[in-house]
Amino acid sequence: MPRHDVLRSLFDDARVRPDLLRRRSPVRWGAVPSDVIPLTAAEPDFPGPRVVRDAVVEAVADGYFPYAAPEGSEELRETFAEVAEARHGIGNHPDRVVPAPGTAAALWGVVRLLCGEGDECIVLDPVDLLFGQAVDAVGARRVYCPVDKNTGQLDTDRLASLVNARTALICLCNPHNPLGTVFDEATLRAVEEIAAAHRVPILSDEVWNEIVYPPGKHISMARLDTGNSRRIYTVTGLSKTFALPGLRMGFVIAPTPGAADALRLAFQRLGAAYSMTPCTQAGALAALRHGWPWRDAFLEHLRDMRDYCVERLNAIPGFSCGRPDGTYVLFPDVSALGLSSRAMGEFLLAKARVAVVPGTAEWFGPAAEGNIRISYATSRAVLEEALHRIAGAVAELVPGGPAGLQATGAPQRA
Numbered sequence: 099m100p101r102h103d104v105l106r107s108l109f110d111d112a113r114v115r116p117d118l119l120r121r122r123s124p125v126r127w128g129a130v131p132s133d134v135i136p137l138t139a140a141e142p143d144f145p146g147p148r149v150v151r152d153a154v155v156e157a158v159a160d161g162y163f164p165y166a167a168p169e170g171s172e173e174l175r176e177t178f179a180e181v182a183e184a185r186h187g188i189g190n191h192p193d194r195v196v197p198a199p200g201t202a203a204a205l206w207g208v209v210r211l212l213c214g215e216g217d218e219c220i221v222l223d224p225v226d227l228l229f230g231q232a233v234d235a236v237g238a239r240r241v242y243c244p245v246d247k248n249t250g251q252l253d254t255d256r257l258a259s260l261v262n263a264r265t266a267l268i269c270l271c272n273p274h275n276p277l278g279t280v281f282d283e284a285t286l287r288a289v290e291e292i293a294a295a296h297r298v299p300i301l302s303d304e305v306w307n308e309i310v311y312p313p314g315k316h317i318s319m320a321r322l323d324t325g326n327s328r329r330i331y332t333v334t335g336l337s338k339t340f341a342l343p344g345l346r347m348g349f350v351i352a353p354t355p356g357a358a359d360a361l362r363l364a365f366q367r368l369g370a371a372y373s374m375t376p377c378t379q380a381g382a383l384a385a386l387r388h389g390w391p392w393r394d395a396f397l398e399h400l401r402d403m404r405d406y407c408v409e410r411l412n413a414i415p416g417f418s419c420g421r422p423d424g425t426y427v428l429f430p431d432v433s434a435l436g437l438s439s440r441a442m443g444e445f446l447l448a449k450a451r452v453a454v455v456p457g458t459a460e461w462f463g464p465a466a467e468g469n470i471r472i473s474y475a476t477s478r479a480v481l482e483e484a485l486h487r488i489a490g491a492v493a494e495l496v497p498g499g500p501a502g503l504q505a506t507g508a509p510q511r512a
Contacts, residue, residue, distance in 0.1 A: 101391070102395070105391055105392060105394070105395035106395050106398065106399065108144065108145075108392070108395060108396075109144055109395065109396065109399035109477070110477070111477040111478060111479040111480075113143075113144050113145070113477065114143045114144065114476055114477040114479070114480055119143060120132065123139075123141065123143075125138075125139045125141065126138055126139045126141050126143075127143075129453075130447075130453050131451075133451050134447065134451045134452065134453050135451065135452050135453070135480060135483060135484040135487070136452075136453040137452060137453065137454050137472045137473050137474070137476075137481075137484055138453050138454060138455050138473060139473065140275065140338070140425070140426065140427055140473050140475065141341075141343050141473070141475070142341035142396075142426075142475035142476070143475060143476040143477065143480070144341055144396070144475070144476075145341070146340050146341040146342045146385075146389075146392075147340055147341075147384070147385060147388070147389040147392040147393075149384045149385070149388040149389060149392075150340060150342060150345075150381045150384045150385050150389060151381075152384070153380045153381050153383065153384035154345075154377050154378075154380055154381045154384075156380070157376060157377040157380035157381075158377050163376075163377075164376060165373070166373040166374060166375055166376050166379065167373070168362060168365060168366055168372065168373050169196070169197070169362055170195075170196075170197035170373075170374055170379060171379055172192070173383065174197060174374075174379050174382060174383055175192040175193075175195040175197065176192045177383055177386050177387065178192075178195050178197075178349055178382075178386060179191055179192040179194075179195050179351075181386050182195075182351060185308075186304075186307060186316070186318040186321060187318065187321040188318050188320045188321050188332065188351055189320075189321075191351070191355075193355040193358060194351055194352045194353070194354065194355055194357070194358045195349060195350070195351055195352075195358070196349065196350040196351075196352060196358050196361050196362055196365070197347075197348070197349055197374045197379070197382075198348035198349065198350060198365065198372060198374065199346040199348065199372060199373060199374050199375070199378075200335065200337070200343075200346035200347070200348040201303070201305045201333055201334065201335035201337065201348040202228050202348070203346070203348055203372060204333045204334075204335070204348035204349065204350045205228055205229070205232055205301065205303060205333050206228075206231075206232045206235065206368075207350070207361060207364055207365050207368065207372065208301050208331045208333060208350060208361065209232040209233060209235075209236055209238075209267065209269075209301065210232075210235070210236050210364055210368065211360060211361050211364040212266055212267050212299055212301075212331075213233065213236050213238045213266045213267050214236055214237060214238065214266070215236070215237035215238070216237070216238070216239075216264070217236075217238040217239070217264060217265075217266035217267070218238065218239050218241045218262070218264040218265050218266060219233045219238050219239070219240060219241065219265075219266055219267045219268075219269060220241045220242075220243050220257065220260055220261070220265060220267070220268045220269060221233065221240055221241070221242060221243070221269045221463070222242075222243055222244075222245050222252070222269070222270070222271055222274070222463075223242035223243060223244050223245065223462075223463040223464060223465040223466075224245065224247065224276060224277070224429075224457065224462035224463045224465045224466035224469075225245070225269075225271050225274070225275065225276075225462060225463055226271060226275045226276070226303075226462065227460065227461050227462065229269045229271070229303075230463065233269075238266065238267075241260050241265070242463060242464065242465070243256055243257045243260055244256060244465055245274065245277060245279070245465070247277065247429070247431065247465065247469065248420065248431075250274065250277045250278070250279030250420070250422075250423075251279070251285070252279075252281065252285055252289070254285065254288040254289060254292065257288075257289065257292055258292045261292060261293075261295075261296045261298060265296065265298050266298070266299075267298065267299055267300070267301055268289065268292075268293050268298055268299070268300045268301070269300075269301045269303070270289060270300060270301065270302045270303065270319065271303045272286070272302060272303070272304055272306075272307075272316070272319070273304075273306040273307065273309065273310060273316065273422075273423070273424030273425050274424075274425070275306065275425055275427060276425075276427050276428075276429040276455075276457075276462055276466070276469075276471045277420075277422065277429055278420070278422020278423060278424055278425045278427065278428070278429070279422070279423065279424070280310050280314045280315070280316055280423040280424040281317070282317070283317050283322070286317060286319050286322060287322060289319070290319065290322060290330075293329065294329075297329070298329070299329040299330070299331065299353075300319065300329060300330045300331065301331050301333060302318070302319045302320065302330060302331065302332050302333065303333045303334075304316070304318060304319075304332055304333065304334045305333065305334050305335045305337065305338055305348075306338050306424050306425045307334055307339075308338070308339040308393060308397075309338055309339065309397065309400065309424055309425055309426055310423060310424040311397070311400075311401045311404065311422075311423060311424065314423035314424060316424065318332060319332070320332045320351060320353070328353045328354055329353055330353050331350055331351070331352055331353065331357070331361075332350065332351040333348070333349075333350050334348075334349055334351070335347050335348040335349060336382055336385050336386070338425075338426075339385075339389075339393055340385045340389050340392065340393060340396075341396070341475075342381065342385065345378045345381050345382075346374065346375075346378060347374065347378060347381070347382045347385075348374075400426050400474070400475065402478075403426075403474045403475075403476075403478065403481060404421065404422065404426070404428075404474060405421075406478065406481065407419075407428055407472070407474045407481060407485065408420070408421045408428065410481075410485045410489075411428065411430050411472075411485065413489075414485075414488065414489045414492055415492065415493075415496045416432060416434040416435040416492060416495065416496060417430050417431070417432055417434075417492070418430060418431040418434070419431070426473060426474055426475040427471050427472065427473050427474070428471070428472045428474060429457070429466075429469045429470070429471050429472075430469060430470060430472065431468055431469050432468065432469065432470055433467075433468035433469075435492065435495050435496070436495070437495070438456075438467065438468075439456040439457035439458050439466065439467050439468060439469060439470060440456045440458050442454075442456065442470055443455070443456035443470060445491065445495075446470075446488060446491060449491035449494065450484075450487040450488050450490065450491035450492075451487060452484045452487050452488055452491075454470045454471060454472050455470065455471040455472075456470055456471075457469035457470055457471065
């Protein structure tokens with residue numbers, strides 16, 4: 099069998115093993131009863147690259163489990179910097195790379211370094227909950243900047259109007275979770291110009307930077323030659339790219355070596371938990387050096403699942419779902435069905451036995467109301483069954499089927 103076909107076979111239906119996942123995935127399969135299909139956490143249902151597994155096994159085979167240096171190994175920083183330059187044009191600067199135990203930890207560390215009590219931090223709305231949690235933790239205030247849920251576009255004029263003397267940080271998520279938008283260069287430059295005019299740093303969360311579907315293209319904000327380039331903190335990691343969330347592989351590319359030193363000190367003050375373990379570092383090196391064929395096959399599978407899910411969801415009366423350019427989550431609008439996001443999540447769990455993430459303020463911000471989030475990083479068979487169940491359950495909400503919705507003026511999409 100050709101190597102490409104071998105790699106694609108890694109994402110066949112048989113690779114998803116609910117019995118095993120219920121034991122191994124406590125925030126997804128293990129979090130729901132055995133008859134429920136979880137489309138919740140953005141966590142793939144497939145094993146990661148074998149080269150990573152082998153590297154981790156080799157790293158622990160001698161039975162020694164030492165502490166890790168807080169700054170990570172020089173080899174890892176150099177390798178990550180080479181990949182960041184080759185794939186995203188950020189620049190080969192190992193002295194600006196700060197490893198962290200996961201992207202969430204990296205994000206929290208940057209916020210703690212740059213923000214404090216009484217500051218204001220601009221976060222997108224909707225967006226993943228981690229931004230708001232980090233801002234709250236340092237005693238700063240969230241200031242929401244809207245992102246159009248239909249187009250995925252950021253209102254940069256509104257962003258400019260929100261910046262004031264108390265603004266300590268602008269937080270960007272690109273590619274965007276949960277909308278799947280991959281921001282274009284014009285938008286990124288507009289954000290940077292706004293930040294530069296007020297000398298405000300930017301936290302650019304780019305953990306989804308390798309899950310972008312052609313012809314879409316991820317542009318790292320740090321690669322743009324702008325007046326604010328020395329204030330951009332790029333947060334990224336390997337969990338989404340290589341299906342390795344539990345290994346906690348996060349990185350920050352700081353704007354300067356001095357900023358990287360300050361961030362390392364902030365991590366040290368947060369405690370020893372802010373070190374990437376030695377076996378994780380071994381796995382990260384293997385992924386960065388040898389995992390790209392696996393990622394390419396994974397992306398092909400995800401593209402097919404995205405297209406299937408978007409078409410299937412838009413055929414369900416009351417659902418309206420855009421086609422994301424990146425990530426492996428969907429954020430369909432279900433407001434036409436007359437239930438709140440929370441109520442829709444509860445309804446699908448009870449009637450369809452499918453778990454989704456409701457578009458509530460605590461998960462994604464106030465603007466998320468009316469939507470639910472679905473992760474499609476699983477097999478075709480799982481998705482077919484889950485969407486079949488959802489369609490059947492939703493039919494109960496629509497007297498007379500699609501015609502009933504049309505009579506209420508709710509939008510219809512083919």
